[in-house]
Amino acid sequence: MDPDVQESAETQQSGSALVTAVSCHDIFDLSACQTDSSPLAKGAAFSFINAVQAVNQRLVKHNANEMLRFEVILLGKDCEEQIKSKIFDSAKHYGLKIGKFYFCSRGEFVRTLQANNAKLFLSTDRDDVYGALKAGVPAALLCQQADQQVQEQLKVLFSGDLIGLSEDVIDGLKDFGFSAVQIQNFKAAKGCIQEFAALIGEMRKRFGCKDSPLQTILITVLGSRDVCATALKTLRGWGLDVDEAFCLAGAPRNPILTTIQPHILWDDGLHNMKGVLPLMDMSS
Amino acid sequence: MSLDPVKVMKGQDPMALSSPLASNGDSKASWEESEGFCDGLGPKKPKSPKPENAVTIAVSSRVLFRTEKEQKVFEEKGVEEYIKYQMEHENEPFAPGPAFPFVKALETVNARLRELYPDSEELFDIVLVTYNHAHVGVRLINTINHHNLFIERFCMTGGSSPIGYLKAWHTNLYLSADAEKVQEALAQGIAAATMFMPEKQIEVSETQLRVAFDGDAVLFSDESERIFKAHGLDKFFEHERENENTLLDHGPLKGFLEALGKLQKKFYAKGHRLDCPIRTYLVTARSAASSGIRALKTLRAWGLEIDEALFLAGAPKGPMLEKIRPHIYFDDQMFHVEGAVEMGTIAAHVPYGIAQKYPHKKGTNFAK
Numbered sequence: 001m002d003p004d005v006q007e008s009a010e011t012q013q014s015g016s017a018l019v020t021a022v023s024c025h026d027i028f029d030l031s032a033c034q035t036d037s038s039p040l041a042k043g044a045a046f047s048f049i050n051a052v053q054a055v056n057q058r059l060v061k062h063n064a065n066e067m068l069r070f071e072v073i074l075l076g077k078d079c080e081e082q083i084k085s086k087i088f089d090s091a092k093h094y095g096l097k098i099g100k101f102y103f104c105s106r107g108e109f110v111r112t113l114q115a116n117n118a119k120l121f122l123s124t125d126r127d128d129v130y131g132a133l134k135a136g137v138p139a140a141l142l143c144q145q146a147d148q149q150v151q152e153q154l155k156v157l158f159s160g161d162l163i164g165l166s167e168d169v170i171d172g173l174k175d176f177g178f179s180a181v182q183i184q185n186f187k188a189a190k191g192c193i194q195e196f197a198a199l200i201g202e203m204r205k206r207f208g209c210k211d212s213p214l215q216t217i218l219i220t221v222l223g224s225r226d227v228c229a230t231a232l233k234t235l236r237g238w239g240l241d242v243d244e245a246f247c248l249a250g251a252p253r254n255p256i257l258t259t260i261q262p263h264i265l266w267d268d269g270l271h272n273m274k275g276v277l278p279l280m281d282m283s284s
Numbered sequence: 285m286s287l288d289p290v291k292v293m294k295g296q297d298p299m300a301l302s303s304p305l306a307s308n309g310d311s312k313a314s315w316e317e318s319e320g321f322c323d324g325l326g327p328k329k330p331k332s333p334k335p336e337n338a339v340t341i342a343v344s345s346r347v348l349f350r351t352e353k354e355q356k357v358f359e360e361k362g363v364e365e366y367i368k369y370q371m372e373h374e375n376e377p378f379a380p381g382p383a384f385p386f387v388k389a390l391e392t393v394n395a396r397l398r399e400l401y402p403d404s405e406e407l408f409d410i411v412l413v414t415y416n417h418a419h420v421g422v423r424l425i426n427t428i429n430h431h432n433l434f435i436e437r438f439c440m441t442g443g444s445s446p447i448g449y450l451k452a453w454h455t456n457l458y459l460s461a462d463a464e465k466v467q468e469a470l471a472q473g474i475a476a477a478t479m480f481m482p483e484k485q486i487e488v489s490e491t492q493l494r495v496a497f498d499g500d501a502v503l504f505s506d507e508s509e510r511i512f513k514a515h516g517l518d519k520f521f522e523h524e525r526e527n528e529n530t531l532l533d534h535g536p537l538k539g540f541l542e543a544l545g546k547l548q549k550k551f552y553a554k555g556h557r558l559d560c561p562i563r564t565y566l567v568t569a570r571s572a573a574s575s576g577i578r579a580l581k582t583l584r585a586w587g588l589e590i591d592e593a594l595f596l597a598g599a600p601k602g603p604m605l606e607k608i609r610p611h612i613y614f615d616d617q618m619f620h621v622e623g624a625v626e627m628g629t630i631a632a633h634v635p636y637g638i639a640q641k642y643p644h645k646k647g648t649n650f651a652k
Contacts, residue, residue: 209363209417210443217442218418224329225436229425232418243442245418249332251437255452 017071018199020052021118023128024076024087026142027096039090044144045124048263049096051154055213056097059206068203073100073116077109110135120196122264138192140266156200157217157262158242159253162190164223164231189268194238196266201240209243217244217260221253330398332436333405335454339543341390342413342450345424346461347479348387349378363417370420377430378423382479382630383459384431386611389493391434393561397547400554406547411453412438413446415465450474457540459612459632467635475540477614477632480621486609486628492561494610495544497537497590498634499568499579501616505533506637508575509616513642524575532582536636537614545588565608566590571597602627619644 028040052070059066084103091098102112113121121132122142132139170186204214220228228247358366390408418440428435439449447468458469458476469476500509512520551560570576572595602623613631615621617639624631
């Protein structure tokens with residue numbers, strides 16, 4: 001069954017837009033759904049949309065014909081009919097500039113993402129992100145904001161020791177018991193985020209150092225300072241000069257993340273693996 | 285392709301989650317087996333300690349290195365030009381700044397601690413905390429490599445306040461060139477001081493870390509200082525005499541002295557009292573015979589040992605500090621900091637207490 005598509009008046013030219021797919025469940029609170037005509041309550045990651053719209057507004061302010069903008073599309077999985085229209089109406093009510101709404105079954109949402117050339121899929125649900133990545137769609141965690149009001153600046157965080165490891169080093173991991181499939185996964189993980197990093201980098205360049213509505217951040221968790229330096233240079237090579245950089249060298253990540261409060265968190269998950277620590281002295 | 289992002293915002297333990305990139309059907313058991321590979325590699329550098337176990341010193345790039353030229357570009361031409369300049373000079377290392385000898389000395393102590401206690405995490409941990417943009421990061425890392433410093437951790441906050449990160453790192457001491465940031469840190473209960481570069485540099489020890497502290501408003505609170513400023517010297521003496529047996533309240537650097545003391549005891553426990561690589565000094569304008577007694581009693585009651593207590597009774601501190609040659613000297617009064625720096629001592633200002641509102645008048649000499 002083909003997914004239900006509803007297009008609003010906000011549809012933009014896709015072209016070079018940064019098509020970002022977000023799950024409905026994150027923007028609206030679908031659990032407490034009333035039957036009356038009141039709009040849905042805001043979801044855990046609602047402030048993300050505000051931050052994205054602020055970026056778009058600033059982009060257009062600089063250049064009315066700006067093609068590189070966020071184009072947000074909403075994905076709804078297994079939504080009942082009455083919810084669908086509620087979502088559509090709620091988006092209108094809150095003044096959300098959402099281009100397209102896709103309602104599909106759970107099994108089809110990855111296909112839907114692929115068909116729409118989504119440059120990034122965001123969800124607070126780890127399994128959803130995992131599912132997208134497995135199918136080759138760049139995806140990242142959409143973080144719940146502790147303080148919904150304060151965060152105006154859109155913060156995009158790359159937690160990526162992998163970015164700081166060269167291809168040769170990643171290949172060399174086979175000497176340490178990692179299988180060929182795992183090595184392939186590492187490389188693919190690094191590869192899939194490159195395009196998004198390049199787009200965000202380009203977008204970031206539209207703004208100056210101060211007073212930017214968009215902030216880009218790099219964290220390396222286990223790697224030594226040289227791994228972090230390599231990651232900075234790699235990102236630069238991809239077209240992204242991050243604003244903030246943190247090298248933890250094994251220190252716990254949570255306290256730092258809590259201070260940063262990112263909206264988007266791309267995580268290579270490398271630091272979860274036991275036995276990886278001694279490898280982290282390696283840099284290209 | 286399989287990636288599994290971590291739900292860290294809810295404070296869940298990331299280690300509890302499965303290893304996503306291992307998902308080629310293998311169970312977690314395969315990870316435990318592959319732990320043996322690390323023997324083959326061998327550690328190139330010692331592992332950094334967990335922040336809560338270590339004595340964490342956060343230094344900013346402007347005190348660790350000399351960045352006057354770059355600072356000038358920033359002030360005269362703005363941030364964009366500044367970043368461009370930094371990137372153009374990326375492969376030129378910075379020269380050492382005022383905090384450099386202190387950091388080197390901390391590493392010396394660490395080396396000795398590791399020899400005696402190879403499994404302990406009670407070490408100094410140095411974190412570079414700067415509100416520089418990450419564009420300067422590569423140059424900073426190149427510089428750290430060039431000088432062979434053992435700094436693996438850093439926060440480049442790209443313009444946002446570094447104060448939140450200081451707490452996340454369990455910072456025991458924060459050194460910066462920016463008085464405002466230092467005051468913010470002090471207000472949050474973090475020991476902090478502003479550092480100044482001496483024109484001429486006197487040589488400091490390479491084998492022993494020497495830390496010198498002023499007493500009032502540094503180790504102790506500024507309560508006595510207040511009496512002195514408000515009511516003069518005689519009232520001060522009277523007050524101290526009357527309260528000789530009342531402990532002074534603690535000041536912003538008391539915790540740091542305590543941390544140093546803990547590490548010193550580790551050396552004593554292994555028979556290294558005489559050649560302990562950490563030595564602490566109290567350099568105060570109080571008099572040994574009178575007002576100094578209260579200071580000593582307070583330190584004793586706190587269980588803190590200070591190796592040398594120098595009661596100057598109002599005499600200038602410069603010559604004494606020149607003899608001691610500390611890697612860092614903490615004082616709450618800019619007058620004393622400037623005097624020390626003029627004579628080549630590495631001094632740091634602790635902007636705490638009443639002296640910030642009523643600075644010392646030059647030319648007066650008070651025996652306390």
